[in-house]
Amino acid sequence: MSIHIPEKDWFKAPTGGERVWIALSLVWCLIMFIMMPVWHFKGKQNSTGEAYRVEPAQFMARVQQSIQTQSVGEENGVPIVQPPPGGDAYLLGQMWRWQPILKLKKDQSYRLHVSSLDLQHGFSLLPVNMNFHILPGYDHVLTITPTQTGEYQVICNEFCGIGHHLMTGKIIVE
Amino acid sequence: MSNHLENQVRTCDTTGLPVCLNAQKFIRLHGVCAVVFLLIGAVAAILLALTRWPAVHLLNAEWYYRVLTLHGLNMLIFWILFIEVAILYFAATTLLNSRLFSKGVAWAAFLMMIVGAIMVDTVVFQGKADVLMTSYTPLKADPMFYLGIILVAVGTLTGVFNFFATVYIAKRDKTYEGSVPLVVFGAIAAAVIAVVTLLHGAVVMIPTWFWSMGWAEAPDPGWYRLVWWGLGHQSQQVNVCAMVSVWYLLATLTTGAKPLNQAVCRTAFVLYILFINLASAHHLLVDPGVGASWKIWNTSYAMYLAVLASMIHGFTVPASVEVAQRARGYVRGLFSWLTNAPWKNPGFSAFFLSLIIFGFIGGITGVTLGTQQINILAHNTLRIPGHFHATVVGGTTLAFMGLIYYVVPLIFQKEFYARSVATIQPYIFAAGITLMSIGMSFAGSAGVPRRHWDVEFAGANLAAGFDSGTHLWLGIMGMGGVLAFVGLLTFILLTVAAVFFGKSNKGRAMTPWATPKSLVTEGDAEAAHDERSPGTMVLVIVLLAAFVVYYFANWLALTDVWHVR
Secondary structure: OOOOOOOOOOOOOOOHHHHHHHHHHHHHHHHHHHHHHHHHHHOOEOOOOOEEEOOHHHHHHHHHHHHHHHEEEEEOOEEEEOOOOOOEEEEEEEOOEEEOEEEEOOOOOEEEEEEEOOOOEEEEEEOOOEEEEEOEOEEEEEEEEOOOOEEEEEEEOOOOOOOHHHOEEEEEEO | OOOOOOOOEEEOOOOOOEEEHHHHHHHHHHHHHHHHHHHHHHHHHHHHHHHHOOOOOOOOHHHHHHHHHHHHHHHHHHHHHHHHHHHHHHHHHOOOOOOOOOHHHHHHHHHHHHHHHHHHHHHHHOOOOOOOOOOOOOOOOOHHHHHHHHHHHHHHHHHHHHHHHHHHHHHHOOOOOOOOOHHHHHHHHHHHHHHHHHHHHHHHHHHHHHHHOOOOOOOOHHHHHHHHHHHHHHHHHHHHHHHHHHHHHHHHHHHOOOOOOHHHHHHHHHHHHHHHHHHHHHHOOOOOOOOHHHHHHHHOHHHHHHHHHHHHHHHHHHHHHHHHHHHOOOOOOOOHHHHOOOOOOHHHHHHHHHHHHHHHHHHHHHHHHOOOOHHHHOOOEOHHHHHHHHHHHHHHHHHHHHHHHHHHHHHHOEOOOOHHHHHHHHHHHHHHHHHHHHHHHHHHHOOOEOOOOOOOOOOOOOOOOOOHHHHHHHHHHHHHHHHHHHHHHHHHHHHHHHHHHOOEOOOOOOOOOOOOOOOOOHHHHHHOOOOOOHHHHHHHHHHHHHHHHHHHHHHHHHOOOOEEO
8 A cells, every 4th residue: 555664575677568558758858858859950941049248238238229220110019120131130129018029031040139238028929939038138040941931920938027918029021 | 364453443334434533623623724725725816816817807906916825835735735634644543554763753743734824824914025936036925934834844744754763663573565655656756756846845935034034135036936946946846746646546436446557656756756746847937047948957857757647547546446346347338427426426426527727728828838838938927827737736735635525424424414515515516617618718818917907908108908898808707716615615515514513424334425336347347347448548549639729729829929038
């Protein structure tokens, strides 16, 4: 019984079905473990956590600069920025908006720098459903390649105060 | 040799086991407080379900986040910690035939826990801590919030110390011979993990409290997340360990099951202690500042050895029930042992449904979502609460409910009213939580965020939203939430009625819940004893097949999204 002192010779190797199941489980655990390094080298979707220290004000300045030099218009007062393919793109999260709107080209890669001016935020791209965590003081670099054209919403999925649900942004892929 | 003090022990009229009266007092005290926190958490839960159900959208934004903070803390921390300290006191005294180490230490632990918990709930109600359970820096709460959590953590550590001291004096006084029972072994494993967990809590909460007092700089948000999840995730692993111990306990109490191979069960618990602490990484898989190899190694608990442990328990627990049932004569076919199990015993149904929900929904989704790259599809979406409501609610809380159906008659010595309602209660709760979990998971697969007041984004400068199919899943989540609430409230009413107004059963055995009838006589059962469990083998193969399909379906879904490095 599980609530009584076990018999003296309780330490013995598993037998029968129990042994088969442990072996099967171990094999499955190893398959799941191997999948991750394999995908890291062969797969196209990885989160490598590339990041650099950055003061929020400093990051803000970089965003402002990209708006001044690469702006191609605006929507509802939010500037639309078209970064050069293969180059750096900047996205700033703050209570409660993402800016600027980014205009990207399909199948071109960008070094997308995302950071926060204030609290922690969640970068969530819809309806693709890709999610990354954003911290103040960290320049999170996502090397992304859009694979579909269209208009995509960026929302915040980490609680950032009472207006959290108002925090939206946009990425346009041509 | 028992070490009980004179007049400080009674013999249980049902099981014949010794009950230390000091331990009994604190088990009752912790049990009552646990159920009060469960009630606060439950009221919060129904308000949240009715807010996130878009057709209802009950609370305003301010109260939604406030109630969400309250729900997380009361359910995940207070209810669970109070009941777990009670389980530790029970395991170390009754099962080891020992007295409780110290009444004074037990009082100190209890007072710190209850004062801390009341402090936290008070500041949250006052609106001075709308920071959610995780209180991610630089989001700042009132200093009393952090101080309350520190008190709860130190109080719990003190209770865990009392447990270890009791295990020590039992060994010293030779109150038992040989190895400790399996349930005690599991409790020790849970307590070891709890110590590591609570130390993480101290390391992260003390500097954060200093910061809230203006005495120190804000802790780095990345560092905060790493260490906070050493508290937040590992405390869930304490729950897993405690829940598995309760599975073994309830399997024995309800069907007379006996672990097949003690060495296997115990090794699995040791795997938890060794590897489960790495799981803080599950929350940092799409974070900046931590690299791919760190993420891969830690998220897999070193090659999934802690998952292996759960898969082992997932076999040994039902297999022990199968062997016990077959010995009773239920040998026909693969599953007559299961169909003839005592399904009208709420202790059994709660335990077995907990096992199924934890394994088939909680376990499979948890390991898959915790896969480094797949987490891109899941981080901070409703898939995450969809997963953990299947582990910690459908799994742990349901198992603890099953336990309480025995604690009330055996430790409180009170009988339940409305026993036929008790018989169906676990089914209502299990159905509700399963429906809710599935609704959350599918809505989350479309990207619906967790911790979010309005997925219509009304008033946002740039429009966003979800399609009607997603709204349907949110409706299913809401309905599941309502059903689960009905099941939970039924449980609380039954328990409170029994504890405070129930008929005493002092001096006689408890009125038994349904027990499995034996088809054979005692002697035949001994003769026919067979250690094989083919039905369980089929069940676990089905589990593994579901696991493989779900796991690779998620890799397939990952190939659809943009390329990212």
